[in-house]
Amino acid sequence: MSAVLRLTVTKCRASGIVVILIACLMAVGLSVYFLAGRPYPTANSCSVSPKRPSLPSFGAAPKIAQSVIRLPRTVLPHHYDVRLLPILEKGNFTVLGRVAIDLQCVEETDRIVLHSSDIKVDLKSVQVIEQGEMAKNMLSVESIDYETVTEFLIIRLNAKHKVKLAKRTNYTLSMDFVGNLTDTSAGFFRSVYVEYGVERYMAVSQMEPTDARRVFPCFDEPNMKAIFTVSIGRHRDMTALSNMPLIDTTAIDGMQDFYWDHFAPTLLMSTYLVAFVVANFTKIEADVGNANWKFNIHVRTSAVSQAQYAKVIGPKAQAFYEDYFQMPFPLPKQDMIAIPSAFVGAMENWGLLTYGESVLLYDADVSSLDDRQTVVELVTHELAHQWFGNLVTMDWWSDLWLKEGFTSYIECLAAEHVDPSLERLEQFVTSALHTVMRLDALESSHPISVLVNHPDEIGELFDDISYKKGAAITRMLANFIGAKSFRNGLTHYLRIHQYGNAVQDDLWNALDRQADLDQVFLPTNVKTIMDTWTLKMGFPVVTVQRDYCSQNVTITQKRFLVRKSNSTTADPTVYLWWTPLTYTTDFRTIGSTWLAENQSSKNLTLEFEIRDDEWVIFNVNETGYYRVNYDARNWHLIAKQLMTNHTAISVINRAQIMNDALNLARAGLLVYEVPLNLTKYLEREEEFLPWEATLTALSYLDSMMKRTPGYGLLKNYVLKILSPLYDSLGFVNRSSDSHLTGKLRRKVVESCCSMGHKDCITKAIDSYHRWMSDPQNTTIVPAMLKRVVACTAIRHGGEVEWDFAFQRFRDSNVASEKATLLSSLSCTQESWIIARMLEMCLNPTTGFRTQDALDVIKTLAGNPIGRFLTFNFTREKWLEMTKIFSSIHNLAHVFESVTKAFNTDMELKELSDFVGRNKELLVSAMTRSTQQSIDRVRSNLSWMKQNYRHVVNWLQKANTDVTFQPST
Structure with a gap:
């Protein structure tokens, strides 16, 4: 266990160090300083022997132009030597570096084109050396140029002397450079935090999708894999981590108390997976039993107790994947580190997983069961990537879903294994499938697999379509091909393509092969079926029309849209899918068939025995990615069953029925009387999933009617159907509660308090005031209800209640509690506090940290009082926001949150005018998200x-x- 010490360097000393180092760095002889006296480890020194793929044959190099954004394949990297020295001193966050890249020339060329961005390369240091058995020949470099649009660094050889790289010849390209430790959570960045009252800094990398080029010049495309040998410079009080184990430490010549940490060479991998951290954290070693790898958690010393849960589930999940994929984890160690600030979510760097603290750390006293579930979800997700994404990587970002969609489903299987009490797999329909259907029902959605080129376009793909729709169709595939064939097919795919790249057809071929071996009946091959789901956006509504005399059932499909525009732009896509149908009349006997994509068989007629007073339900347990509509009589029979004995229908299908019906009505495919009549049965419902599905769908009515005279009627009705369950569950947690019961209570209490339930509001305010009187008592407010209690008290209170939550937010040492309190602060109904909060979002020194500010803006946008203030603020401060919040992806979510409840002609006009006036500021990366926001508003207007x-x-x-x- 390392001691917690702070790097103390005076400004004078730091300035001296930087001046000396930059002078050395920019000198031609720096390569001697970096490389002499200690050779880099070679691939042979690593205990694992990586496979090297055979080099493909490429055509002639494309002519460099701004319209070309993919690297030419004239040269290919084999191995990188990377040395980085980050200076972690306030006011001078510099990175000094050197990279040496072993290349093979595939086609004769007079230039080397690679990626570089926000890096200053010293021209005098650039060397290209031909590798030979007898001698090394140094080639003359004429110039280096930058293409800012493509982020290309072009190294031109001496044209006057006709210097060229020769085909099938190996070279080493080396150069020195200077970069910056930014605060943008991209590339190599700094994270600042306070521990024991002392401000501390650490350096962290985040390369995905295209930010390795901001750290060192490289071939920053996923299919240009190589081996990386990394050395990181650090002060003696700090610790360095990278993808592979530390193998040696040497002093940095001329710099007292500074050292190089040398790491073993990696396996063959993509640039976006390279990782390093420099920090003074504490290491926690996990028990891995007889595993052939080590597993460590790295956290702030004051947060060690919060890492115990991850310490248990991490190795357990990794061992599960070894068994499930039938392939051992190929690295000798796995590190997971919790980043205290400036980091959101998690990243699957091979052998060094990085997480935001709120998604890795868990404190049973102040964290909720939802927080525990989040930890499981993120840990199992990133560990699944060690095989699906890292070992086998998508060939290009167009197939991002190939890793993110699959792992978003596979994580559920691992979660069931490491903590079955969470019932994670059962929650899939509400947490993933229903969620992404809301986005995918827009005309401005996009296919899962879509052509992308520019880095901004790549970033836009990190959305629910890639993750949750990808997971939903993967779950559908696993169900129609069978769990055994699915699993063995994945193993075959991983074994064939390990240490290489793949496209989605490679996966379909592996699963087709397995289906043939297992004699699984399919109406056509896997590729033909799955292409309809990955290459087309949207999903179908399957309409079931019964003939009660002949007992025939006619089935049709068409694309489900919440609103179809009158646009004259023709879309040539035929929106029909290969749809796996399952159906039942009693949940004991399940039938199955297929609805074909081809136009001639889009109408399907089934004949099976069913009484005219029996219901039929399609999409059993909602394994298919589609909605189902029925004729009026079958809807009536389903409603009758729910009212008499709802347990005769499975829990998941009760959730499906409610979600489908309310959304079909929203789209104008079903009269609203049908889903609203169905809600009457809920007075008897005691399961989480149907309530979650219903309340989520009803939240749309809530947002549309909030400012209308009819809202009181909606509130009264929802309270009527909720009250029996509120009375049954009670306000306070019980030790006998299951995980889903706890989630259900939170959902019910949250809904009741927000809609004016007197008892709920009284209990919440009383709990909060008792907590204010005894702030250190963690038992007063249950963790699962802390957000509801704080939000309710702040909503009905004033400045005193808000100030207490804000102080607790600032003082808390638990990231999940901080996130809960941060969300609660936005519940205030005081306009002046809302205005103050918005201003605080742009001032991280006295207000909210940059990474918290976007969440504040998004939650304030959902506040009935705050929505107008937030929209006006966003319009006025948009230019400033684009400078402060560098992530276009996150700004797109802000834009969506601010406008999603707009439903008047005036609001649509204001939104359209803002988009029209700010096309340049909204940039190309937000084109799709802004169009989706406009589509939503038009849909809302149509609904009203x-x-x-x-x-x-x-x-x-x-x-x-x-x-x-x-309550009044």
């Missing part, structure tokens, strides 16, 4: 005109016998 009055009329009738009175 077509459905609002119908819903109000139904609610007036349903509320005639309401005796429950909301």
Whole structure:
């Protein structure tokens, strides 16, 4: 266990160090300083022998132009020697570096083209040396040029003397450079945090998708894999980590107390997976039993107790994947590190997983069961990538889903193994499938597999379509091909393509082969089926029409859209899919068939025995990625069953029925009376999934009606159906609660308190005030209800309640609690506090940290009082926000949150005008997200005109016998 010490370097000393180092770095002789006296380890020194793929044959080099954004394949990297020395001193966050790249020339060329961005390369240091058995020939370099649009670094050889790289010849390209430790969470960046009252800095890398080029010049494309030998410079008080184990440490000549940490060479891998960290953290060694690898967690010393849960589930999940994929983890160690600030989510760097603290650390006293589930989800997800993404990598970012979609499903299997009490797999339909359907039902959605080129376009793919839709169709595939064939097919795919790259057809071929071996019946090959789901956007609504005399069932499909525009732009895509159908009349006997893609057989007729008073339900356990609509009589029979004995229908299908019906009505495919009548059965429902599906779908009505005269009717009705469950569950947690029961109570209490339930509000405010009187008592407010309690008290309180939560937010040492309190602060109804919070988002020194500010803006946008203030603020400060929040991907989410509840002509006009006036500031990376926001508003506007009055009329009738009175 390393001691917690702070790097103390005076400004004078730091300036001297930097001046000396930069002078050395920019000198021609720096290569001698870096490389002399100690040869880099070779690949042979690593205990694992990586496979090297055979080099493909490429055509002539493309002519360099701004329109070309892919690297030419005239030269290919084999091995990188990377040395980086980050200076972690306030006011001078510099990275001094050197890279030497072993290359093979594939086609004769007079230039080397690679990636570089935000790096200053010393021209005098650039060397190209031909490798030979007898002698090394240094080639003359004429110039280096930058293509800013493509982020290319072009090294031109001496044209006057006709110097060229020769085909099938090996070379070494080396250069010195200077970079910066930015605060943008991209490339090699700095993270600042406070521990024991002392401000500390650490250096962390985040390369995905295209930020390795911001750290060192490289061939920054996923299919240009190589071996990386990394050396990191550090002060003696710090520790360095990288993908591979540390093999040696040497002093840095001329720099007292500074050392090089030399790491073993990596396996063959992509640049976006290279990782390093410099920090003074504490290492926790996990028990791995008889495994052939070590497993460590690295955290701030004051957070060691919060890492115990990850310490248990991490090795357990990694061992699960070794068994599931039937392939050993290929590295000798696995490190996981919790980054305290400036880092969101997690990253699957091979052998060095990085996480934001809130998604890795768990404190049972103040973290909720939801927080524990988040830890499991992120840990199992990133560990799945060690095989699916790292060992086998997508050939290009167009197939991002190939790693993210698959791991988003596979993680559920591992979660069931490491902590079955979470019932993670059962929650898939509400947490993933229903969630992504809301986005995929827009005309401005996009296919899972889509052509991308520019880095900004790549970043836009990191959305729910790649992750959650990818997971949903993977789950569908696993179900129709069978769990055994699915698993063995994945193993075959991994073994064939290990240490290489693949496209989605490679996966389909592996699964086809396995299906043939296992004699699985499919109507056509896997590729033909799955291409309809990956190459087309959207999904179908399957309509089931029964003939109650002949007992025939006619089935049709068409694309499900919440709103179809009147655009004259023709879309040539035929929106039909190979759809696996399952159906049942009793959940004991399950039938199955296929709805074909081809136009001639889009209508399917089934004949099977079913009484005219029996219901039929399609998409059993919602394994298919589609919605189902029925004729009016079958909807009536389903409703009758739910009212008499809802348990005769599976829990997942009850969730499916409610979610499908409410969304079909939203799209105008079903009259609203049908889903609203179905909600009456919920007074008897005690399971989480149906309530989660219903309340999520009803939240759309809530957001549309919030500012209308009819909102009181909606509130009263929802409280009426919720009250029996609230009375049954109670406000306080019970030790006998299952995980889903705890989630259900939180959902019910949250809904009741937000809609004015007197008892709920009273209990929440009382709990909060008792907590204010005894802030250190963690038992007063249950962790699972902390957000609801704090939000309710702040909503009904004033500055005193807000200030208490803000102080607790700043003082808390638990990231998950900080996130809960941060969200609660946005519940205030005081306009001046909201305005103050928005200003605080742009001032990290006195307000919110940069990485927290975007979350504040998004949650304030959901506040009925805050939505207008937030939109006005966003419009006024957009230019400033684009400079402060460097991630276009995150800004796109802000844009979506601010506008998603707009539903008037004036709001649509204001949004369209803002987009029109700021096309350059919104940049190309947000083109799709801004169009999706406009589509949503148009859909909302259409809903108000077509459905609002119908819903109000139904609610007036349903509320005639309401005796429950909301709070005043």
